[in-house]
Amino acid sequence: MTLAFLNLTWPTFADGLALGGIYALMAVGIGLVFGVLRLVNFAYGQLLMAGAYALAYGATWNLPTWESILLCFGVVLVLSLLMEVLVFRPLRLHSPATMLVATFAVAFLLQNIALLKFGALPRSAGSLALLNAPWDIFGAEIRKIAVVSVATAAGCLVILQMLLKLTPLGLHMRAASMDFRTARLLGVRANRVITGAVILSGLLAAVSAVMLSVQDINVTSTFGLQDTIVVLAGVVLGGLNRLIPATLGGFAIGFATGILGGVLPSNQVQYLQSFVFAAVIVVLLVRPNGLFTRAAGAVERV
Amino acid sequence: MNQLRRLPELLGPALLILATAWLGLEVSSYLEAYFLDTLVKVAIVVALYLFIGNSGVLSFGQISFVALGAWTAGLLTMPESQKRLEMPGLWHFLLTTNVGNAASLALAAVVGGIAALVVGLPLMRLSGLAAGIATFSVLEITNNVLTFDGKIGPGVNNFSSVPATTGIWQAAVACLICIAVAYVYQRTRFGRMLRATREDPAAAAAAGISINRQRLLAFTLSGALAGFAGGLYVHLQPLASGGLYLDLTFITLAMLVVGGSGSLLGAVVGALALNGIFSFFSAATNTVVVFGWHLKVPSGTAEIVLGVLMAVVLILRPSGITGGRELFLPRRRRPVADLEKARATT
Amino acid sequence: MTALAVEKLSVRYGAVEAVRELSLEVKPGRIVGLIGPNGAGKSSTLHAIMGAAPITGGDVRLDGRSLVGRRPEDIARRGVALVPEGRRIFGELTVDENLRLGLAARRTRANGNGLARAYELFPVLRDFRSRHAGALSGGQQQQLAIARALAAEPGVLLLDEPSLGLAPKIVDVVFEALMQIRDSGLAVLLVEQRAQRTVALADESHVLANGQLRITLGPKDAGDTDRLVSAYLA
Numbered sequence: 001m002t003l004a005f006l007n008l009t010w011p012t013f014a015d016g017l018a019l020g021g022i023y024a025l026m027a028v029g030i031g032l033v034f035g036v037l038r039l040v041n042f043a044y045g046q047l048l049m050a051g052a053y054a055l056a057y058g059a060t061w062n063l064p065t066w067e068s069i070l071l072c073f074g075v076v077l078v079l080s081l082l083m084e085v086l087v088f089r090p091l092r093l094h095s096p097a098t099m100l101v102a103t104f105a106v107a108f109l110l111q112n113i114a115l116l117k118f119g120a121l122p123r124s125a126g127s128l129a130l131l132n133a134p135w136d137i138f139g140a141e142i143r144k145i146a147v148v149s150v151a152t153a154a155g156c157l158v159i160l161q162m163l164l165k166l167t168p169l170g171l172h173m174r175a176a177s178m179d180f181r182t183a184r185l186l187g188v189r190a191n192r193v194i195t196g197a198v199i200l201s202g203l204l205a206a207v208s209a210v211m212l213s214v215q216d217i218n219v220t221s222t223f224g225l226q227d228t229i230v231v232l233a234g235v236v237l238g239g240l241n242r243l244i245p246a247t248l249g250g251f252a253i254g255f256a257t258g259i260l261g262g263v264l265p266s267n268q269v270q271y272l273q274s275f276v277f278a279a280v281i282v283v284l285l286v287r288p289n290g291l292f293t294r295a296a297g298a299v300e301r302v
Numbered sequence: 303m304n305q306l307r308r309l310p311e312l313l314g315p316a317l318l319i320l321a322t323a324w325l326g327l328e329v330s331s332y333l334e335a336y337f338l339d340t341l342v343k344v345a346i347v348v349a350l351y352l353f354i355g356n357s358g359v360l361s362f363g364q365i366s367f368v369a370l371g372a373w374t375a376g377l378l379t380m381p382e383s384q385k386r387l388e389m390p391g392l393w394h395f396l397l398t399t400n401v402g403n404a405a406s407l408a409l410a411a412v413v414g415g416i417a418a419l420v421v422g423l424p425l426m427r428l429s430g431l432a433a434g435i436a437t438f439s440v441l442e443i444t445n446n447v448l449t450f451d452g453k454i455g456p457g458v459n460n461f462s463s464v465p466a467t468t469g470i471w472q473a474a475v476a477c478l479i480c481i482a483v484a485y486v487y488q489r490t491r492f493g494r495m496l497r498a499t500r501e502d503p504a505a506a507a508a509a510g511i512s513i514n515r516q517r518l519l520a521f522t523l524s525g526a527l528a529g530f531a532g533g534l535y536v537h538l539q540p541l542a543s544g545g546l547y548l549d550l551t552f553i554t555l556a557m558l559v560v561g562g563s564g565s566l567l568g569a570v571v572g573a574l575a576l577n578g579i580f581s582f583f584s585a586a587t588n589t590v591v592v593f594g595w596h597l598k599v600p601s602g603t604a605e606i607v608l609g610v611l612m613a614v615v616l617i618l619r620p621s622g623i624t625g626g627r628e629l630f631l632p633r634r635r636r637p638v639a640d641l642e643k644a645r646a647t648t
Numbered sequence: 649m650t651a652l653a654v655e656k657l658s659v660r661y662g663a664v665e666a667v668r669e670l671s672l673e674v675k676p677g678r679i680v681g682l683i684g685p686n687g688a689g690k691s692s693t694l695h696a697i698m699g700a701a702p703i704t705g706g707d708v709r710l711d712g713r714s715l716v717g718r719r720p721e722d723i724a725r726r727g728v729a730l731v732p733e734g735r736r737i738f739g740e741l742t743v744d745e746n747l748r749l750g751l752a753a754r755r756t757r758a759n760g761n762g763l764a765r766a767y768e769l770f771p772v773l774r775d776f777r778s779r780h781a782g783a784l785s786g787g788q789q790q791q792l793a794i795a796r797a798l799a800a801e802p803g804v805l806l807l808d809e810p811s812l813g814l815a816p817k818i819v820d821v822v823f824e825a826l827m828q829i830r831d832s833g834l835a836v837l838l839v840e841q842r843a844q845r846t847v848a849l850a851d852e853s854h855v856l857a858n859g860q861l862r863i864t865l866g867p868k869d870a871g872d873t874d875r876l877v878s879a880y881l882a
Contacts (some may be wrong), residue, residue, distance in 0.1 A: 040431065090617045097360050100434070101559050102616045108552045109609025116602035168748070175738055175749050182736040185698055187724035187753025187800060225548075229438065236435040273446040277439035284439075285424055288432045 010140035012262030018146040020255030021153030022211045026231040027250020028160060029204035031243050035177025036197045037088055038096055040240070042103040044205060045228030046110035047083075051076040051209030052219040053118060055125035065127045073206040079110075080202030084195065107225075114221035122218035131214050145214045156207055157247070160200065164243075169196050177243075226273075230257060233280045239290020248292045253280075310629035312485045315570040316478055319344065322574060323474035334470065336581035341473035342535050344573040346550075347557045348480040349527035351569035353520045354558060356493060358500035359429055362551055363421065363437030366444035367525040369546035370417050371410035371532025373448060376461040376541070378406045384463040391452035403467040407476070407533040414529015415522050422521035426514045429503075441551060448543040460542035468537040476534050480527050484566050487523060496520050553580070556612045564626020571624055579611065580604045651676050651711060651835035652697070652728070652804045658705035659689070659696045659859075666692035668859040669706065674804065674835040679826060681846040681853030682839045685880060689859035690839040691733055694806045697837075698730050699723045710804065724753040729802035733809050735793040739782025743773055746781050746792055750799030766795035769825055787818030794825060804835045811842050823849055843876055855879045 026044065033041050054075040058068025087106055091099050131148055134141035164170035169192070175183040176193045184190055212224060231250050238249015257276055264272060283291055319341070326337030350364050377385070377392070378401045385397050401409065425436050449458055468476075487493045496516040499506040507513060535541060553576070561572015582590065583604035586597050615623070652674045659667040667689040674680045682690050695701035697708050699720045708715045715723050724730075729750075738746055747763055754762065767774045770791040776784060781792055790810055797805060807826075811819045823845065830836055840846040847853045848870035855862045863879045870876075 040434075087613055087617070091620075094616075094620045096431075097358075098559070098616055098620045100360065101555060102613055104552055105556060105609050105612040105616065108549070108556075109606060109613065112602050112605035112609060116600060116606065168752070171741075171745055171749060172752060175741065178738055178740060179736065181700070182732060182738075183749070183752075184720040185700065185724060185730050185732060186749055186796065187721050188749070189721045189752075190719070229442065233435050233439060236431050240431060270450045271446060274443045277442040277446075280439045281425070281436050284428060284432050284436050288428055 008259065008263050011134070011142055011146075012259060014140075014142045014146040014150075015262060016255045016258030018143075018149035018211075019215075019258035020251040020253075021150045022208050023227070023231050023234060023254030023257075024247050024251035025153050025156055025204045025211075026208050026228065027235045027238070027246050028157070028243060029201040029208070030231065030235050030250075031240065031246035032173070032197045032201045032204075033088075034235075034240055034246075035243065036173060036180065036194050037092065037099075039088060039091075039099045039103065040096070040232065041083075041201075042100060042228070042232070043083060043107040043110060044201075044231075045224040045226075046107050046114075047076050047079055047202065047205040048209040048212060048224030048227070049110070049114060049219070049221065050079050051206050052125055052213045052223045053114065053123065055127065055210065055213050056123035056219045059125055059127045060123070063127075068127050069210055072209055073203070076206040076209060077199065077202045080198050080205065081195070084198040088198070089194075111221045111225070118221065120220070122220045124217050125213040125219050126217050128210070128214045129217050145211070148214075149211045152207060152211065156204065160204075163200075169193070173197055230254070230276065233277065237280060237283050237287075237291050239293035241290070242293060245290050245292035249290070252291070308489070311566065312481070314567055314629035315481050315485075318570055318574060319474055319477045319481065323470050326470045333585070336577075336585065338468060338470060338473055338538055340574060340577040340581065341470070341477050342468070342531060342538060343554065343557065343577045344477050344570055345473075345480045345531035345534060346528060346554050347561070347569045347573040348477070348484050348566070349524050349531055350554055350558050351563065351566060352484045352487060352527060353517075353524035355563045355565065355569065356488060356496045356500065356520050357517050359517065360434050361437040361521075361524075362434060362555075363440035363444075364524060364528045365546055365551045365554070366421075366441050367414040367418050367528035368532035368535065368550070369444055369448055369543065371414040371529025372461070372536035372541050372546060373455045373532075374413040374529065375406040375410040375533030376464045376536040377455060378409060379403065379467075379537070380461070380464050388459065388462065389452060389456055391457075392455075393453050396454065403465070403472075403537065406537075407530055410533030411526045411530035414532065415526030417529070418525020419518070419522040422518045422525070426517040426521060441547070445543055445547045448546075456542070458542075460540045460545075461536055462540045464536050464540070466537060466539075468534050473534060473538075476530065480531065481566065481570065483523065483527060484569075487520070488566065492516060492519055553608065556608065560612055560615045560622055562622025562624035562626040564621065565624055565628045567628050568622050568624040568626055572622065575623065576608060576611070580608050583607050652837065653709045654693070654697065654706070655709065656706035657693065657696060657703065657708060659692045659701050660704040661692075661702065665704075666701070666859050667696065670856070670859070670861055671706075672837075672854055672861070674837050676803070676835045677830060677833050678852075679830050679836040679838055679850040681850035682837060682856060683841070683843045683846050683853055684856035684862070686841075688856040690856055691808055692859075693856075694730060694808050694837070694839055697723070697728065697806060721753075724800075724802075725755060727753075727755065727800075727803040729753065729797035729800065729805050731793045731797045731805070731807040731810055733812065735786075735789050737781045737784075737789050737792050737796070739780060741781055742778050743781050743784070743792060744777040746796050747773070747777075747799050750796035753800035753802065755800070762799040762801040765801070766798050769798065769828060770795050787814050787821065790814060790818070790822055791825070794822070794829075798829070802834070804837070805829060806837045806839075808839050809841055810838070811840060811845075819845070843880070844870055844873070847876065 030041055030044050033039060051072040054072040055068050058071050083106060087102055091102050131145040132143055134143050164174055172188045172193050173196060176188055212227065230253055234249040234253030235246045237253065239245030260275055261269060261272055322337060322340060326334055346368055354361055377396050378399060382398060382400060385392055421440055428436050448455055451457065495511045499511055499513045499516060503513060557572040557576045558569055560576055562568025583599060586599045587601045589596055589598040654670060654672050656669045656671055657667055658669055670693060672680060684690055692701050696703050699718050703716055710726055710728060747766055772788060773792055773795055784792060810822050826836060838846060838850060847865050848867055853865045
């Protein structure tokens with residue numbers, strides 16, 4: 001059973017959805033921190049990298065799968081909070097350009113620490129690899145991880161939305177991302193909101209790390225790097241100022257990447273990156289304020 | 303009088319380059335490679351500075367032009383027999399054309415400049431994060447194409463057998479050319495107009511300055527210098543597309559920001575200081591002797607030191623080592639500076 | 649006893665001295681007006697009280713305890729609420745969410761009927777509670793901003809030009825509400841451009857110029873236009 005146009009098959013479509021879902025989670029993670037700190041965290045990929053190494057070590061130590069995942073969450077959360085305290089907080093009042101370059105530095109630093117510590121050879125995070133086996137769904141062979149990724153992403157987004165809509169902390173975070181100064185004058189505690197956003201962002205990074213490590217079980221120091229670059233592009237495409245446009249942007253670019261990767265003829269698939277980023281440039285030129293935002297949004301200065 | 307006061311703005315960086323070149327000639331040939339590498343990095347950082355420093359717009363794309371320059375100069379100077387051997391898929395024109403060292407550098411600059419012009423034409427109307435992501439996209443596409451296209455270069459392999467013509471003097475002279483270009487540019491009307499748009503885009507636009515056109519000019523010049531530096535680079539060591547990508551983008555941006563992206567002096571000081579430290583720790587992987595101490599560090603230490611150093615400088619001194627200032631002959635008093643200081647504290 | 653006391657307060661932005669040695673106090677159940685031309689330092693005074701402007705000298709005390717050096721959110725949590733200039737409501741949040749945001753400053757979980765009280769004071773808000781605040785009219789937005797400030801049941805209310813850009817009829821509603829707020833025992837510090845109305849409403853009004861206190865007027869002076877004008881020109 002195939003989708004009639006191109007050579008798009010249902011499994012490719014499902015893989016596209018899955019990648020879109022994971023990228024959407026990463027986009028939310030980046031967007032949450034941007035909302036409260038006006039900081040584009042280039043080092044987000046290194047959080048995923050750290051989480052993936054945790055999974056790989058869990059597998060090496062023969063930990064049960066759920067313990068590996070727990071370890072992954074722990075490592076990513078601790079690293080997120082360290083980043084916040086050591087780098088983001090001291091830089092809070094600097095220009096966005098300075099902050100972006102600083103997260104560049106953090107990314108470079110963490111990547112090289114990983115290279116020094118764990119070496120250049122890939123480590124295998126294979127404990128969840130059996131999720132790559134297919135399920136037979138109405139005659140189409142859909143990989144289990146595709147289904148799991150889509151379901152997890154949807155679940156996480158729903159929970160997050162409820163958190164933002166229904167809890168006081170969520171309300172404070174939304175208000176802070178719209179107008180931090182006024183929110184503080186009303187009694188919203190800056191540090192608590194920022195820490196909250198960083199923790200949520202870290203949790204999403206950990207979830208993304210688990211999902212991505214199934215797709216790509218070879219963990220190296222550049223794990224998640226390329227994904228983060230693509231997601232950042234997607235987030236800016238969607239519109240960084242608002243969470244939902246940013247999420248849609250992340251999903252769209254993940255979905256497009258997944259589908260293109262499946263339908264491009266084999267002699268062109270190596271140029272996938274070029275196709276994706278050429279599309280990014282075109283969209284930016286047409287809608288510099290974001291694809292999914294209404295008219296001109298607030299302008300950030302970089 | 304005013305012209306005389308301005309002189310150190312050019313002479314300061316130039317003397318630093320000459321001093322570096324002289325030191326490079328004095329040290330053993332084994333260490334000379336580090337000085338050569340440093341001089342090439344200075345050229346790249348000055349190219350970055352010309353656009354980023356003067357316009358205030360962050361670009362992640364300039365290393366693309368370095369790569370294009372490297373590809374141009376590399377292909378045009380490699381012996382045809384080697385090209386037939388190593389790059390059988392190369393276009394006929396590239397396969398059979400060969401030029402000399404100086405001509406290859408000039409052509410590298412031309413290709414870098416044209417590429418920047420073509421890319422800049424649509425992109426220069428973007429600013430902020432959109433500009434950052436768009437220039438990043440340019441880097442991604444350039445890297446992707448150069449990595450996989452065997453018709454225009456070595457593809458996934460590296461450039462071997464390019465004549466290693468970049469010696470200390472060639473590198474130093476090339477650096478001085480880059481610095482002179484950047485200096486002359488920032489002293490012209492165009493440079494001043496672009497700086498005005500950096501300080502206050504609205505006021506500059508109201509004064510009749512076309513922001514796009516000024517940015518495009520600087521972007522093109524910057525692309526030409528970057529291509530030129532790429533030419534130097536490929537004449538120095540066997541490059542591969544992976545070496546002209548994220549890490550080089552990061553390291554050169556770090557140099558610019560740590561030095562102080564607001565001034566030419568900052569670009570040069572940042573490149574010299576960071577590459578000096580980087581080279582020291584790279585050399586220390588094979589043991590260096592400092593005042594009788596034998597220091598040996600695991601490989602990768604240099605990158606880590608660089609990352610930490612950069613984060614620390616950004617936190618403690620976000621406008622860089624030079625604070626974005628040029629070298630001036632001191633006047634007796636500078637009341638304006640006091641006012642600026644006062645303003646900075648609010 | 650005094651709720652809010654400002655003692656020899658000085659505020660400086662770089663080279664510009666916005667407020668110079670200003671002293672005033674606001675007691676519970678009283679409205680104190682702060683009037684004067686643009687750039688006189690009125691807003692700077694409010695921001696300094698809230699910890700959002702650089703204080704270079706003097707003191708701000710709430711019930712005897714100094715607020716200087718505290719963060720804006722901590723000052724809000726001590727019971728000083730600000731209705732900022734230009735209202736600063738969150739247009740993309742609903743009216744109800746805006747009001748619940750005001751609860752951020754409440755000191756204990758116990759005082760939860762601030763919301764109900766806020767709705768009571770401005771019944772029109774209840775009709776629009778699930779609507780986006782950005783869809784409200786200017787007057788309704790101003791009422792929302794005041795209600796939001798009251799949600800956490802503060803002891804001191806600071807208002808920065810609440811009548812700015814409002815139709816005269818709406819200004820009446822706002823000023824009427826201020827009287828009710830005063831009568832409920834709050835200390836109110838009102839910064840205004842509408843000098844005559846403010847002087848008439850407030851228990852006392854200070855005229856500020858160039859960051860310094862020029863003269864203090866009582867409600868009786870409201871009709872005395874000459875005195876008002878000369879106070880401005882002094």
